[in-house]
Amino acid sequence: MIYTQTSFNKKTILITGGAGFIGSNLAFYFQEHYPDSKIIVFDCFRSEATFSNGNLQSFGHYKNLIGFTGDIICGNINNPADLALLSETKFDYIFHHAAISDTRVYDQEIVMKTNVNSFYWFLEKAKNDNATLIYASSAATYGSMPSPQKIGFESPENPYAYSKYIMDQIAANYSKKNQDLKIIGLRFFNVYGPREYFKKKTSSMIIQLGHQILNGNAPRLFRGSEKILRDFIFIDDVLQANIKACESKNNGVYNVGTGKPRSFQDIANILQKELGCDYGNEYFPNPFNGYQMHTQADISLSEENFNFEPVFSLEEGIKKYIPRIKEMHNMPFD
Numbered sequence: 001m002i003y004t005q006t007s008f009n010k011k012t013i014l015i016t017g018g019a020g021f022i023g024s025n026l027a028f029y030f031q032e033h034y035p036d037s038k039i040i041v042f043d044c045f046r047s048e049a050t051f052s053n054g055n056l057q058s059f060g061h062y063k064n065l066i067g068f069t070g071d072i073i074c075g076n077i078n079n080p081a082d083l084a085l086l087s088e089t090k091f092d093y094i095f096h097h098a099a100i101s102d103t104r105v106y107d108q109e110i111v112m113k114t115n116v117n118s119f120y121w122f123l124e125k126a127k128n129d130n131a132t133l134i135y136a137s138s139a140a141t142y143g144s145m146p147s148p149q150k151i152g153f154e155s156p157e158n159p160y161a162y163s164k165y166i167m168d169q170i171a172a173n174y175s176k177k178n179q180d181l182k183i184i185g186l187r188f189f190n191v192y193g194p195r196e197y198f199k200k201k202t203s204s205m206i207i208q209l210g211h212q213i214l215n216g217n218a219p220r221l222f223r224g225s226e227k228i229l230r231d232f233i234f235i236d237d238v239l240q241a242n243i244k245a246c247e248s249k250n251n252g253v254y255n256v257g258t259g260k261p262r263s264f265q266d267i268a269n270i271l272q273k274e275l276g277c278d279y280g281n282e283y284f285p286n287p288f289n290g291y292q293m294h295t296q297a298d299i300s301l302s303e304e305n306f307n308f309e310p311v312f313s314l315e316e317g318i319k320k321y322i323p324r325i326k327e328m329h330n331m332p333f334d
């Protein structure tokens with residue numbers, strides 16, 4: 001699907017975090033729709049290193065990129081020598097998605113260094129190249145602010161959320177000083193879709209519950225799941241936002257959700273219907289204090305500035321995703 005008049009053919013495009021979920025989908029999007037674009041993926045790929053929460057330190061996986069024919073640079077955004085590998089190339093577009101994406105990493109130093117310090121380098125690179133910079137912010141910046149979540153009403157409640165919140169401030173300051181540059185932050189809500197599998201425990205509830213059901217089990221849900229609502233957005237709509245943001249009327253940070261919150265119970269029900277089974281549900285107490293019970297993106301600014309129009313309902317997104325959920329069932333993680 002082509003979303004804008006802009007042709008990315010003959011353009012040089014950098015995608016950081018391009019071995020991860022959103023970045024790899026973006027890489028394939030350009031490859032398919034703009035075969036004459038030059039695409040460079042920069043990602044550290046996953047090592048065996050884990051954080052103290054037991055999760056891997058990065059989720060980039062070569063299997064997300066099988067079939068990708070652009071260039072790949074394996075590099076760490078924390079390492080100046082690796083970043084220097086990008087210096088020789090002049091980019092037209094930079095999509096900066098590389099980050100510690102795990103919201104449950106509490107080592108503040110590593111989250112801030114990785115997500116924030118490296119951002120200055122990409123801002124400077126965008127300035128030097130006169131490139132459009134689209135970067136990933138997050139709905140986590142809102143913490144437990146009441147719905148609908150609106151730009152300007154943030155309350156970050158973990159190091160990850162704070163790092164994205166600070167990136168938004170840095171981008172705003174940089175935009176003020178460099179008014180000719182195009183710098184857009186996208187606050188993704190709960191994204192789901194193909195190529196998220198290697199995020200393991202941090203992948204969406206859609207694939208995790210889908211695999212529980214394919215294992216022949218009842219989906220495991222927090223008690224009261226019909227009252228826990230999130231703004232789930234399908235990857236195709238997230239790609240739409242990345243592309244349309246390149247034509248945003250104004251710099252700034254924008255929400256990327258559907259604006260239509262759905263419950264955890266809805267996911268389980270839709271999956272069982274699509275997979276043709278009914279194992280009931282297994283409920284267990286929610287172990288988290290202060291759990292966010294309701295998210296809903298206010299997308300009015302995204303609509304106004306770059307004509308963002310999410311098209312996938314949860315039913316449609318899951319339906320489109322089902323073949324891939326089946327394909328990835330029991331796929332080894334290594």
Ligand SMILES: NC(=O)c1ccc[n+]([C@@H]2O[C@H](COP(=O)([O-])OP(=O)(O)OC[C@H]3O[C@@H](n4cnc5c(N)ncnc54)[C@H](O)[C@@H]3O)[C@@H](O)[C@H]2O)c1
Pocket residue numbers: 016017018019020021022023042043044045046057058059060061075076077078096097098099100101114136137138139140187188189190191192199
């Ligand atoms: N998926 C969501 O629901 C969601 C929601 C809000 C925000 N985001 C943000 O969107 C971006 C993409 O998210 P995603 O879901 O694709 O996550 P992901 O973890 O799949 O992708 C992030 C990529 O960055 C790479 N990376 C991590 N640390 C790196 C480093 N030091 N150097 C180089 N590469 C590094 C990883 O290997 C991975 O491929 C992230 O910035 C994330 O914080 C995602």
